[in-house]
Amino acid sequence: xxxxxxxxxxxxxxxxxxxxxxxxxxxxxxxxxxxxxxxxxxxxxxxxxxxxxxxxxxxxxxxxxxxxxxxxxxxxxxxxxxxxxxxxxxxxxxxxxxxxxxxxxxxxxxxxxxxxxxxxxxxxxxxxxxxxxxxxxxxxxxxxxxxxxxxxxxxxxxxxxxxxxxxxxxxxxxxxxxxxxxxxxxxxxxxxxxxxxxxxxxxxxxxxxxxxxxxxxxxxxxx
Amino acid sequence: xxxxxxxxxxxxxxxxxxxxxxxxxxxxxxxxxxxxxxxxxxxxxxxxxxxxxxxxxxxxxxxxxxxxxxxxxxxxxxxxxxxxxxxxxxxxxxxxxxxxxxxxxxxxxxxxxxxxxxxxxxxxxxxxxxxxxxxxxxxxxxxxxxxxxxxxxxxxxxxxxxxxxxxxxxxxxxxxxxxxxxxxxxxxxxxxxxxxxxxxxxxxxxxxxxxxxxxxxxxxxxx
DNA sequence: CGCCCTATTGAGGGAGATCAACTCGGGTGG
DNA sequence: CCACCCGAGTTGATCTCCCTCAATAGGGCG
Numbered sequence: 001x002x003x004x005x006x007x008x009x010x011x012x013x014x015x016x017x018x019x020x021x022x023x024x025x026x027x028x029x030x031x032x033x034x035x036x037x038x039x040x041x042x043x044x045x046x047x048x049x050x051x052x053x054x055x056x057x058x059x060x061x062x063x064x065x066x067x068x069x070x071x072x073x074x075x076x077x078x079x080x081x082x083x084x085x086x087x088x089x090x091x092x093x094x095x096x097x098x099x100x101x102x103x104x105x106x107x108x109x110x111x112x113x114x115x116x117x118x119x120x121x122x123x124x125x126x127x128x129x130x131x132x133x134x135x136x137x138x139x140x141x142x143x144x145x146x147x148x149x150x151x152x153x154x155x156x157x158x159x160x161x162x163x164x165x166x167x168x169x170x171x172x173x174x175x176x177x178x179x180x181x182x183x184x185x186x187x188x189x190x191x192x193x194x195x196x197x198x199x200x201x202x203x204x205x206x207x208x209x210x211x212x213x214x215x216x217x218x219x220x221x222x223x
Numbered sequence: 224x225x226x227x228x229x230x231x232x233x234x235x236x237x238x239x240x241x242x243x244x245x246x247x248x249x250x251x252x253x254x255x256x257x258x259x260x261x262x263x264x265x266x267x268x269x270x271x272x273x274x275x276x277x278x279x280x281x282x283x284x285x286x287x288x289x290x291x292x293x294x295x296x297x298x299x300x301x302x303x304x305x306x307x308x309x310x311x312x313x314x315x316x317x318x319x320x321x322x323x324x325x326x327x328x329x330x331x332x333x334x335x336x337x338x339x340x341x342x343x344x345x346x347x348x349x350x351x352x353x354x355x356x357x358x359x360x361x362x363x364x365x366x367x368x369x370x371x372x373x374x375x376x377x378x379x380x381x382x383x384x385x386x387x388x389x390x391x392x393x394x395x396x397x398x399x400x401x402x403x404x405x406x407x408x409x410x411x412x413x414x415x416x417x418x419x420x421x422x423x424x425x426x427x428x429x430x431x432x433x434x435x436x437x438x439x440x441x442x443x444x445x446x
Numbered sequence: 447c448g449c450c451c452t453a454t455t456g457a458g459g460g461a462g463a464t465c466a467a468c469t470c471g472g473g474t475g476g
Numbered sequence: 477c478c479a480c481c482c483g484a485g486t487t488g489a490t491c492t493c494c495c496t497c498a499a500t501a502g503g504g505c506g
Contacts, residue, residue: 072364074360086357116346119342125349126348126349129352129356132356136359137315139363140295144289147493147494148494175452175453184495186452187455187494191454193453194454194455207452222291397485398484398486408462413485413486416485416486417486417487430484430485
């Protein structure tokens with residue numbers, strides 16, 4: 001693990017001794033930002049939950065290793081989103097940079113103290129947790145009883161919502177990442193991409209580049 | 224839907240005009256309790272999120288109907304646990320009594336106002352949400368890449384932890400409920416019960432009665 | 447140009463869904 | 477008290493989708 005305190009730290013906007021970053025919605029707490037290279041670990045499983053993280057730029061994945069050696073991707077996080085917020089003493093997930101990332105780190109103790117003092121901070125923390133809960137619930141009902149191609153279609157529809165350029169998705173993550181997120185194998189994910197292309201729902205100029213031809217067919221894909 | 228305000232309402236301990244119930248851990252807010260018969264609806268999908276609920280006695284299931292007509296059981300709730308806490312204006316799930324239940328109802332607005340005033344209430348609300356998040360996350364990673372019998376074994380291990388009498392589980396819910404919770408069909412759940420019995424891990428004196436013969440084999444069941 | 451990593455495509459097998467028959471148990475009414 | 481009924485559960489046969497193993501094709505970088 002890297003030394004967070006000394007390794008190319010960047011405080012917010014030319015800050016002095018106590019740099020501060022925003023947790024979200026106007027709440028500002030002590031913290032600093034760091035850059036992470038592609039596939040670099042941000043925090044590891046079993047590591048102490050000293051920090052809470054916010055994506056400034058890039059994409060992050062959180063993963064968990066299962067007993068049988070498989071890997072479950074529990075979420076992808078995009079700019080503005082908070083991750084690594086867990087109640088236990090140690091992380092039950094691992095976080096890695098999917099692409100080159102800039103991440104804001106907030107001391108967990110500082111955030112929790114802020115929540116004990118400040119009702120706005122408490123509300124913000126509650127909102128973040130509630131958002132995570134909603135998303136996890138959606139993920140759960142989403143993947144139950146859905147075919148491989150339906151899952152991939154739903155995933156792409158979600159990605160399309162995040163895309164800068166409407167109608168074109170540049171996937172930051174690999175087929176393996178997508179597979180581990182959707183509970184499939186990367187071969188099956190690949191086959192689903194091909195099927196969606198054959199059906200004329202998407203086009204694949206390159207493996208990481210997806211052009212959405214029929215947005216409606218994508219969101220409501222079945223069979 | 225029943226009229227909550229007038230239908231066999233029971234305030235806390237002989238209360239007067241403004242009965243109060245506990246949200247949890249000492250936090251008390253205005254509310255009342257009600258009884259629900261087996262399979263009776265507590266709240267429905269699309270119904271407004273006016274209340275937050277706490278199980279006083281009995282077992283509750285929350286469900287969601289999927290587009291294809293399937294039903295997903297999103298959770299079972301036992302005495303002391305809070306359910307129906309959603310951020311949206313209307314419920315995305317439906318809650319029903321699995322067995323005869325006594326439920327405490329708390330006005331959502333009252334709880335949220337309490338959280339805006341009282342840091343202890345805010346912390347309690349945060350803790351409940353965090354607990355739900357942890358559980359949902361566990362559910363998600365648990366059901367990914369697990370065989371039918373492994374899922375059923377894990378479910379029974381969890382039920383055994385809730386059981387009054389150690390080593391004996393009296394299942395309040397049907398095979399269909401379990402199947403919809405675990406993302407299986409009820410036939411497969413039934414087969415898994417039979418398999419666990421054949422393996423000597425459990426005994427089934429009756430379909431709703433499970434005697435755990437090998438607790439260790441149950442928690443760590445594989446293949 | 448050649449290496450390596452990622453992605454695609456193919457063939458075969460297995461776990462669970464589906465459809466269907468049958469059993470069990472509890473409640474009701476004659 | 478017994479016969480009937482109905483819902484819940486078990487078991488069987490078949491089929492389908494996805495996993496697995498394996499070979500092949502791109503694509504970026506030295």
